[in-house]
Amino acid sequence: MNSSERDVGPDRTDRDYVESSRNGCPEHFRLLVQRYQKPVFAYLASRMGNPLEAEEAAQESFVRAFLSLKTLRKPESFYAWLLGIAGRVAREQFRSAVRHERDREAAEVMLAEADDDGKEYPLEEVIAALPETYRQVIVLRYYEGLSCQEVGARLGTPLGTVTKTLSRAYSLLRQELAARERAEQTFNQANQP
Amino acid sequence: MNCAEYRDNFVALSEELLSAEEKQQCLAHLQTCAGCRAEYEAFTSLQKRLVARGQMAARTGLVEAVMRRIRIPQKPENETIMSILMKHRWGFGLSAAAGAAAIAVAAIITLSPRAFGVDQVIEAYDHVRFLHVKTFPGSQKLPNEFWIKADEQGHVEKARYDLPQTEDGEKLITWTPEKAEIWFKSKHGFLILQTRRIAPMMQSLLEQSQPQLFMKGLLEGQKTGKVGLSTQAGPGDTQVIVATNRDGEKTIISIDKKTDLISSLVFYHLEGTNEVLSKRTEFSDYNVPIDPKMFELQDQLPADVSVADQLNQVTGVAQGNLTDEQAATETVRQFFQALMDKDYKRAGLIYGGEQEKHFKKQFGVSSVTRIISVGPAVLQTNWGKRGYRVPCKLEMMESGGHKFVAEPGPYVRPGDDEAHPDHWNIRGGVSLGPGGGGRTVNTLPDNAKYAAMSPEQTARAFFEACSRKDWDEAGKFMPYLNDQLKEYLGGLKIISVGESFPPEDYPGGLAPRGFPGRYVPYEIQLPVQEFNARVSRQNAAKRCVLTGFYDRKLQLQQDFKWTGEPEVLTNNDAYAALSPKEVVRAYFDAQSKLDWNEMLKFTSKNDVDTTKEEAASAEKSGVDIRKMMPVFEVGEATWSPEQSAWFVKCTATSTKKWNLAVRKDNSASRWQVDGGI
Numbered sequence: 001m002n003s004s005e006r007d008v009g010p011d012r013t014d015r016d017y018v019e020s021s022r023n024g025c026p027e028h029f030r031l032l033v034q035r036y037q038k039p040v041f042a043y044l045a046s047r048m049g050n051p052l053e054a055e056e057a058a059q060e061s062f063v064r065a066f067l068s069l070k071t072l073r074k075p076e077s078f079y080a081w082l083l084g085i086a087g088r089v090a091r092e093q094f095r096s097a098v099r100h101e102r103d104r105e106a107a108e109v110m111l112a113e114a115d116d117d118g119k120e121y122p123l124e125e126v127i128a129a130l131p132e133t134y135r136q137v138i139v140l141r142y143y144e145g146l147s148c149q150e151v152g153a154r155l156g157t158p159l160g161t162v163t164k165t166l167s168r169a170y171s172l173l174r175q176e177l178a179a180r181e182r183a184e185q186t187f188n189q190a191n192q193p
Numbered sequence: 194m195n196c197a198e199y200r201d202n203f204v205a206l207s208e209e210l211l212s213a214e215e216k217q218q219c220l221a222h223l224q225t226c227a228g229c230r231a232e233y234e235a236f237t238s239l240q241k242r243l244v245a246r247g248q249m250a251a252r253t254g255l256v257e258a259v260m261r262r263i264r265i266p267q268k269p270e271n272e273t274i275m276s277i278l279m280k281h282r283w284g285f286g287l288s289a290a291a292g293a294a295a296i297a298v299a300a301i302i303t304l305s306p307r308a309f310g311v312d313q314v315i316e317a318y319d320h321v322r323f324l325h326v327k328t329f330p331g332s333q334k335l336p337n338e339f340w341i342k343a344d345e346q347g348h349v350e351k352a353r354y355d356l357p358q359t360e361d362g363e364k365l366i367t368w369t370p371e372k373a374e375i376w377f378k379s380k381h382g383f384l385i386l387q388t389r390r391i392a393p394m395m396q397s398l399l400e401q402s403q404p405q406l407f408m409k410g411l412l413e414g415q416k417t418g419k420v421g422l423s424t425q426a427g428p429g430d431t432q433v434i435v436a437t438n439r440d441g442e443k444t445i446i447s448i449d450k451k452t453d454l455i456s457s458l459v460f461y462h463l464e465g466t467n468e469v470l471s472k473r474t475e476f477s478d479y480n481v482p483i484d485p486k487m488f489e490l491q492d493q494l495p496a497d498v499s500v501a502d503q504l505n506q507v508t509g510v511a512q513g514n515l516t517d518e519q520a521a522t523e524t525v526r527q528f529f530q531a532l533m534d535k536d537y538k539r540a541g542l543i544y545g546g547e548q549e550k551h552f553k554k555q556f557g558v559s560s561v562t563r564i565i566s567v568g569p570a571v572l573q574t575n576w577g578k579r580g581y582r583v584p585c586k587l588e589m590m591e592s593g594g595h596k597f598v599a600e601p602g603p604y605v606r607p608g609d610d611e612a613h614p615d616h617w618n619i620r621g622g623v624s625l626g627p628g629g630g631g632r633t634v635n636t637l638p639d640n641a642k643y644a645a646m647s648p649e650q651t652a653r654a655f656f657e658a659c660s661r662k663d664w665d666e667a668g669k670f671m672p673y674l675n676d677q678l679k680e681y682l683g684g685l686k687i688i689s690v691g692e693s694f695p696p697e698d699y700p701g702g703l704a705p706r707g708f709p710g711r712y713v714p715y716e717i718q719l720p721v722q723e724f725n726a727r728v729s730r731q732n733a734a735k736r737c738v739l740t741g742f743y744d745r746k747l748q749l750q751q752d753f754k755w756t757g758e759p760e761v762l763t764n765n766d767a768y769a770a771l772s773p774k775e776v777v778r779a780y781f782d783a784q785s786k787l788d789w790n791e792m793l794k795f796t797s798k799n800d801v802d803t804t805k806e807e808a809a810s811a812e813k814s815g816v817d818i819r820k821m822m823p824v825f826e827v828g829e830a831t832w833s834p835e836q837s838a839w840f841v842k843c844t845a846t847s848t849k850k851w852n853l854a855v856r857k858d859n860s861a862s863r864w865q866v867d868g869g870i
Contacts, residue, residue: 026263033259038250045249055253062259123246142247148208163205170236171200177239 013132018075021066029069033062036079038143040086043124047090057093061086079135080128126176134169141166194218196229203236321347325478326398329748331470333358334680336748340483341399351488352395367488368395372504374490379674381635383494384545386503402455402476407446411436427835431456443468445835454479459835466732467740467755473748497635499551501544508546509608509616521581521605522568524617528603529587533561545608545618554636556860562596563588573604580606582622636861643669644862648693648855651864652713655853656687671866678870681719688716688848699852700813710856710867718848722823724750726780728773728830728839733758736769737776739796740838747840754799768794773830773839781825781843787818823847 021029045054065082140151152162199222205211206219223230327336335357342351352368362379368391375384414420420438427433434446441463449456460471510524531540537552565586573580584602603622658667659682691714725743738759742751783791793801811818828842854868
């Protein structure tokens with residue numbers, strides 16, 4: 001295995017890449033982009049409703065993340081932190097569109113679309129909150145589109161372990177999503193007139 | 194299996210990864226367990242959502258776009274390169290600091306608003322657009338100065354530079370891709386041409402000023418282990434990065450913390466174990482617009498400057514099928530033929546495009562009546578490019594009808610004009626006085642007055658002009674009077690000017706063989722010179738020694754060129770106890786007594802040898818060097834953290850008794866100072 005192959009595999013943790021990126025190997029940031037570009041895009045596309053804008057916002061989110069990498073206190077929480085940045089970027093773009101009178105219409109469309117599709121974006125947020133072992137298999141299996149066998153090969157783990165880990169990840173995701181829904185319902189009820 | 198174990202198999206079940214038997218077991222359990230059945234339904238529903246999310250993002254490819262963006266300079270964020278460097282310095286050590294710098298270099302550093310002063314135009318600038326640079330080559334007293342204007346892409350668009358000390362005397366140069374102008378200020382010449390050679394030099398200077406470009410090379414060197422980097426706080430708002438390569442060459446990069454821009458680069462190399470200053474470069478006036486007039490020299494030219502235009506005309510003689518030697522000889526032959534024909538326009542064209550009127554003035558006094566011989570051409574190996582000297586013999590006639598033989602040896606080279614590199618031009622050595630001399634001295638409006646002066650009167654008039662600092666007047670006696678000499682001689686007092694004597698009478702036979710002039714003995718009191726002695730204790734013997742002399746502005750004047758460590762003396766402790774100031778005083782005492790062994794305790798062998806040679810040479814010339822020794826006063830010592838050395842202020846009051854060399858073999862027939870200062 002040559003060094004580039006070794007670097008490409010997700011066998012290193014987010015923490016490894018964050019630390020090497022800020023300690024003299026900015027190229028390692030590439031591996032973090034590779035790892036999370038799709039979930040971040042999916043998240044933003046759901047929030048913003050427009051794939052083109054989502055792509056721009058995703059780029060911007062990664063660039064901002066890179067520039068402020070040094071402020072990240074828990075490198076193992078890189079993805080959650082990155083989604084936080086993405087959320088801010090999405091809000092900024094929304095506000096910016098609203099601010100410009102000529103874009104008001106576009107903003108309204110964006111809002112409407114966001115209302116329609118927006119319910120899915122918490123999925124990425126919940127994935128971000130998973131422990132890294134679970135998050136890794138979910139991202140590889142569904143966002144990278146790898147089969148369970150391929151995920152096993154990438155992580156160097158047996159197929160049985162991959163499927164079990166994925167099953168447990170589902171379970172955790174489901175619990176977390178259910179908890180959020182309950183919280184949301186409580187919030188809505190409390191705010192009804 | 195219990196429920197939890199069955200639930201662990203949900204993914205394997207849905208993806209058909211179970212054996213037939215396991216699958217059967219699982220399905221049977223789901224049939225009977227309502228909890229697991231509900232859980233499985235929820236699982237498949239979530240699975241579908243996730244698959245949909247993945248499909249939505251399947252075509253996303255952001256990697257290259259993001260990496261491209263983080264490699265190019267971004268708008269400044271709140272941090273500066275230094276805050277990052279310092280943070281990581283404490284957090285992660287030096288390699289991490291360099292790493293952080295790499296990130297900053299790749300991504301953050303660009304010009305801060307303060308560098309421009311106009312916030313709203315920041316985004317228009319990714320690069321330095323205007324820059325002023327001073328370089329101080331190690332042995333040079335006056336700086337070379339550069340003004341550079343770049344376009345939005347960071348390419349040099351215009352440049353102007355002033356070189357006070359070159360072998361051609363003071364030179365001013367302006368450059369654009371279309372036109373370069375070179376004003377040979379000391380030689381009263383002006384050349385217009387087109388050249389591409391200047392652009393890479395200016396580009397390099399411009400890029401040195403930009404941390405993201407300059408640091409990149411160093412960081413790459415660090416990665417491969419060729420360069421070691423360390424950071425340290427500098428004076429005031431300066432941050433210092435020290436880069437050392439494997440050869441011990443050191444670069445000290447000072448960065449202005451307010452602007453994140455490089456303010457200076459100081460280069461050192463090793464001689465033995467000593468660090469010797471090679472060059473210092475100072476960057477200033479970042480993006481302070483430069484007056485467009487700075488890039489135009491032609492308007493500022495005095496009337497008597499001889500202009501050579503190689504841009505708007507083809508100059509020189511075409512090489513055709515001739516060999517280089519033949520082309521050189523033919524060029525010279527055609528030049529003198531043109532003079533013989535009084536075709537000054539043609540002569541000027543062969544002489545690199547000089548103006549007809551200039552040639553008429555210079556060569557119209559006497560005329561070439563016959564070309565006796567031209568060549569053979571002698572290859573000149575000391576030039577950067579090929580060139581020849583072509584010795585000639587010409588029969589000349591003065592206006593009074595007197596005939597004489599001139600033996601000039603013009604220098605010939607292919608054109609500098611890059612559009613016509615196949616044309617050979619004469620580059621000098623065409624003086625046609627008796628014996629030839631290769632120098633050009635302008636004929637003054639009141640030339641007769643000066644031409645009537647004796648060598649003694651000339652020497653006195655020259656020194657008097659120097660004492661009044663009347664440099665125009667002094668320049669009439671010494672065309673190559675540069676700023677260094679002006680500082681040395683300005684305000685002198687004449688003690689005596691003696692009777693001139695011929696070279697053959699020079700004491701010790703030290704005059705150059707065949708020198709076509711005379712010597713005037715003189716004694717002058719030189720103005721008080723202020724300078725600094727650099728004293729270092731960083732050596733194996735742990736005692737203070739001198740490493741060089743610096744001028745008032747701490748520019749290196751004389752490097753003592755240590756090639757080894759100072760010797761550990763038998764009574765080393767006594768010497769080690771001396772303060773820097775005491776050491777400098779002891780050095781001057783030893784020198785004034787010509788006590789070389791004592792002097793060697795405070796300075797390098799090289800310095801002692803040089804002083805010894807000067808003393809021997811003076812003695813041979815009949816001068817008592819003890820009487821010539823300046824009176825030195827030693828002032829306070831200041832510690833320089835940047836140089837890790839002491840600088841001790843000194844003054845020297847000295848008289849000089851020497852022989853001024855003067856010669857008259859020029860077309861203006863005036864005695865000219867040629868040496869002996």
